[in-house]
Amino acid sequence: MFFSVARMHIPDGFLSTMVALILWVISIAVIAVSLRRVGRDLGEHQVPLMGVLAAAIFAGQMLNFSITGGTSGHLLGAALATSLMGPWAAIIIMTCVVSIQALIFQDGGLLALGANLFNMAIIGVSVSYLVYSSIKNISRGKTWGIFVGGFLAAWFSVMIASLGCALELALSGTSPANIAVPAMGGIHFLIGIGEGLLTVGALAFLYSARRDLLHLDQPAPAGNKIVWVGGLIIAGLLVMLSPLASAHPDGLEWVAEQKGFLDAAREPVYNLIPDYIFPGISNEAMATIVAGFAGLFLVFGVALAVALLRRTKKG
Amino acid sequence: MMHHSIEVQQLSFSYPDGHPALLEVSLKIAPGEKVALVGPNGAGKSTLILHLNGILTGRGQVKVCGMEVNEKTVSRVRAAIGLVFQNPDDQLFSPTVYDDVAYGPLYQGLPPSEVESRVNYALDAVRMAGFGQRVSHHLSSGEKKRIAIATVLSMKPEVLVLDEPTSGLDPRARRSLINFLRDLPMTMLVSTHDLAMVRDLFPRMIIMDEGRIVADGLTRKLLSDQKLLETHGLEMP
Amino acid sequence: MHIHYLDPYHPGTSPVHILDPRIKLVLALAYILTTALTPIAAWPIYILLYSIILSVEIISQLGVWPILKRAALALPFILAALPVIFTVGESSLFTIQIGSLNVTGYTEGFERFISVALKSWLSIQAAIVLAVSTSFPDLLKAMRFIHIPRLLVAIFGLMWRYLFVLVDEALRLMRARAARSGISPESEYKAGGKLTWRACVTGGMTGNLFLRAYERSDRIYMAMLSRGYDGEIRAQSVAPVNPVSWMMLGFGLFAMISLLFFGLIFWG
Numbered sequence: 001m002f003f004s005v006a007r008m009h010i011p012d013g014f015l016s017t018m019v020a021l022i023l024w025v026i027s028i029a030v031i032a033v034s035l036r037r038v039g040r041d042l043g044e045h046q047v048p049l050m051g052v053l054a055a056a057i058f059a060g061q062m063l064n065f066s067i068t069g070g071t072s073g074h075l076l077g078a079a080l081a082t083s084l085m086g087p088w089a090a091i092i093i094m095t096c097v098v099s100i101q102a103l104i105f106q107d108g109g110l111l112a113l114g115a116n117l118f119n120m121a122i123i124g125v126s127v128s129y130l131v132y133s134s135i136k137n138i139s140r141g142k143t144w145g146i147f148v149g150g151f152l153a154a155w156f157s158v159m160i161a162s163l164g165c166a167l168e169l170a171l172s173g174t175s176p177a178n179i180a181v182p183a184m185g186g187i188h189f190l191i192g193i194g195e196g197l198l199t200v201g202a203l204a205f206l207y208s209a210r211r212d213l214l215h216l217d218q219p220a221p222a223g224n225k226i227v228w229v230g231g232l233i234i235a236g237l238l239v240m241l242s243p244l245a246s247a248h249p250d251g252l253e254w255v256a257e258q259k260g261f262l263d264a265a266r267e268p269v270y271n272l273i274p275d276y277i278f279p280g281i282s283n284e285a286m287a288t289i290v291a292g293f294a295g296l297f298l299v300f301g302v303a304l305a306v307a308l309l310r311r312t313k314k315g
Numbered sequence: 316m317m318h319h320s321i322e323v324q325q326l327s328f329s330y331p332d333g334h335p336a337l338l339e340v341s342l343k344i345a346p347g348e349k350v351a352l353v354g355p356n357g358a359g360k361s362t363l364i365l366h367l368n369g370i371l372t373g374r375g376q377v378k379v380c381g382m383e384v385n386e387k388t389v390s391r392v393r394a395a396i397g398l399v400f401q402n403p404d405d406q407l408f409s410p411t412v413y414d415d416v417a418y419g420p421l422y423q424g425l426p427p428s429e430v431e432s433r434v435n436y437a438l439d440a441v442r443m444a445g446f447g448q449r450v451s452h453h454l455s456s457g458e459k460k461r462i463a464i465a466t467v468l469s470m471k472p473e474v475l476v477l478d479e480p481t482s483g484l485d486p487r488a489r490r491s492l493i494n495f496l497r498d499l500p501m502t503m504l505v506s507t508h509d510l511a512m513v514r515d516l517f518p519r520m521i522i523m524d525e526g527r528i529v530a531d532g533l534t535r536k537l538l539s540d541q542k543l544l545e546t547h548g549l550e551m552p
Numbered sequence: 553m554h555i556h557y558l559d560p561y562h563p564g565t566s567p568v569h570i571l572d573p574r575i576k577l578v579l580a581l582a583y584i585l586t587t588a589l590t591p592i593a594a595w596p597i598y599i600l601l602y603s604i605i606l607s608v609e610i611i612s613q614l615g616v617w618p619i620l621k622r623a624a625l626a627l628p629f630i631l632a633a634l635p636v637i638f639t640v641g642e643s644s645l646f647t648i649q650i651g652s653l654n655v656t657g658y659t660e661g662f663e664r665f666i667s668v669a670l671k672s673w674l675s676i677q678a679a680i681v682l683a684v685s686t687s688f689p690d691l692l693k694a695m696r697f698i699h700i701p702r703l704l705v706a707i708f709g710l711m712w713r714y715l716f717v718l719v720d721e722a723l724r725l726m727r728a729r730a731a732r733s734g735i736s737p738e739s740e741y742k743a744g745g746k747l748t749w750r751a752c753v754t755g756g757m758t759g760n761l762f763l764r765a766y767e768r769s770d771r772i773y774m775a776m777l778s779r780g781y782d783g784e785i786r787a788q789s790v791a792p793v794n795p796v797s798w799m800m801l802g803f804g805l806f807a808m809i810s811l812l813f814f815g816l817i818f819w820g
Contacts, residue, residue: 051710201755295603394734
């Protein structure tokens with residue numbers, strides 16, 4: 001009941017293996033760098049802090065507010081985590097949140113976790129940081145910078161991450177770009193506004209209660225520039241690619257059809273074993289029936305064995 | 316008024332894991348009455364309180380100010396019954412004291428002038444006038460407790476329900492809380508372990524244990540029943 | 553109540569529960585990867601994959617029905633794949649007339665849609681069996697086994713420890729808000745307030761939750777220091793995987809690789 005609102009946690013099965021694996025590799029690399037940064041730059045007391053804040057974001061996602069009728073909105077958290085903890089720690093925190101959601105609560109798949117981490121931890125945080133730190137700089141440490149920055153960081157991070165999600169689905173051939181991009185983008189245009197207001201509300205509370213947590217006077221560490229540039233590149237690419245992709249959905253479809261090395265490698269194997277080696281099974285209907293029986297026997301055998309075991313235990 | 320402030324009949328409730336928390340609880344509280352609800356931890360006091368404004372719903376009937384608590388009436392009930400939770404930090408979630416006290420009236424959609432006069436009334440009632448622009452987070456426990464009570468007084472409820480109001484307070488904060496509770500005119504149901512406060516403030520007392528009401532009567536009488544108190548894990552003040 | 557209602561873990565003594573958590577994690581991931589790599593419309597392979605996970609569910613004695621109910625969680629997302637029915641393929645399967653518009657559904661698109669739905673449904677069941685039959689401390693051990701960095705595992709551990717504490721705090725905040733969200737008896741006023749105000753109040757609650765998490769983490773840190781924490785995260789060494797578990801792993805991987813092999817040859 002808590003996971004009611006449309007979110008961008010992609011379940012397994014929706015991404016082609018290529019897309020899923022590539023995004024896993026990218027996510028692992030970025031998380032590894034973040035872990036090293038966090039280990040080096042931050043004090044040792046940050047370890048409990050990151051654990052507890054990850055738990056707080058998870059719990060904070062349960063705090064919902066009614067929008068209309070039965071729908072309600074809630075926090076995603078990347079922008080809030082970024083503004084409080086800086087980009088590197090925020091990537092780790094969001095990694096923990098998204099991973100636990102997948103591993104324990106099946107909110108998002110395990111093979112798709114690489115993509116979900118990429119969207120919510122990496123795009124979410126880097127775009128948040130790009131927007132938040134830029135506006136904070138422009139405002140020269142004035143209060144409005146925090147709130148305007150927080151709102152826009154939240155909106156952009158949600159919006160850009162949803163574009164990433166839509167393009168990944170299109171690239172996997174699961175959802176045509178000309179439908180996925182406007183649909184995802186449209187919903188998250190609104191979700192982003194909710195995220196912005198929630199973030200501003202949280203920042204306002206923290207601003208009045210514990211101003212020191214917002215690090216108003218401290219200059220950003222030099223190492224954060226990479227995240228800023230990364231956020232700019234990601235945001236720029238996705239903003240340019242999305243309209244292109246939805247104008248030419250066949251282009252992405254074409255990419256999806258060239259499924260890369262896994263399929264390419266299959267061709268020679270296929271040629272090596274011609275149909276007539278397994279004459280009986282090459283008929284598809286036949287194969288389905290055989291598989292059905294084999295499955296039935298397996299399940300029946302297992303059920304019987306479990307039932308017998310239970311009876312002997314009781315007796 | 317013809318109706319009772321609170322009327323609970325044969326109320327039973329089990330948590331989703333099957334653990335029973337309330338077993339056929341029945342009680343009636345007349346308008347203006349001040350009643351204490353005591354019993355050991357896990358007796359079902361908080362569970363009962365959460366039924367009074369429809370946050371939990373069990374089997375049986377709950378009536379508040381003449382309204383049966385159900386899905387249709389729950390919003391009206393919540394305006395009529397002011398529930399103050401044990402931990403004031405759960406209740407104070409706005410940047411300033413003023414915002415927190417104004418939440419109820421704002422939610423009800425009252426006009427701005429009315430909201431302001433409600434906030435001033437509530438802060439006066441808990442003797443915290445002038446604290447409006449303070450940050451709740453920086454107040455002492457006693458002050459937070461009083462602001463938490465102000466957040467429901469601003470809704471002008473007919474019934475005030477408090478969960479463990481004196482827990483965690485130092486003697487002076489406790490004394491001042493007791494003093495202003497005495498002056499509040501509305502019907503009051505207070506769950507507490509503080510039997511000394513019960514003796515000072517509440518003529519009637521209800522004892523709960525293991526999800527049932529085991530005694531309901533004059534505080535004077537029940538507090539002198541040594542055996543009853545001991546059986547249910549209570550100590551004479 | 554010792555077990556939080558959100559924690560999906562169900563203790564048990566079935567072979568699935570007892571299986572080394574490290575092997576279980578690897579097998580679950582392998583199953584999901586196999587499902588992902590299975591070609592579209594390779595129906596016999598899907599049947600066999602389902603019979604495998606169904607057998608595991610029966611052996612685990614967790615009940616097939618509760619797992620199916622939990623698996624429904626991924627269903628709404630299937631909407632995202634619905635359009636492929638109408639955009640992918642050449643041989644038309646059916647035509648719907650909406651007003652003056654003719655919409656054609658294609659066989660290839662339909663096969664792809666059903667395959668995506670099946671893959672998603674099979675994979676989530678493997679993830680559910682893993683989560684429901686493995687306690688979190690065991691999962692942490694498994695994470696260390698597959699070389700997830702110690703710092704990350706330590707943060708996961710702390711997160712899990714305080715997750716339910718903070719979830720309870722969040723629920724209490726919501727109760728406190730609900731208790732004050734009433735409608736005035738004078739019915740001329742419209743209750744609920746503005747949408748932006750509701751969102752900002754909820755944001756304030758989030759800030760409140762965060763602040764308390766901050767302060768809690770300070771206390772945790774002091775408690776850790778007073779027990780000798782020096783910034784270094786030490787992990788208890790774990791027992792080596794026993795031969796039976798290795799055999800289980802080998803057997804499971806063999807079964808899945810052969811399924812994949814047949815799938816790719818005949819339907820790839």
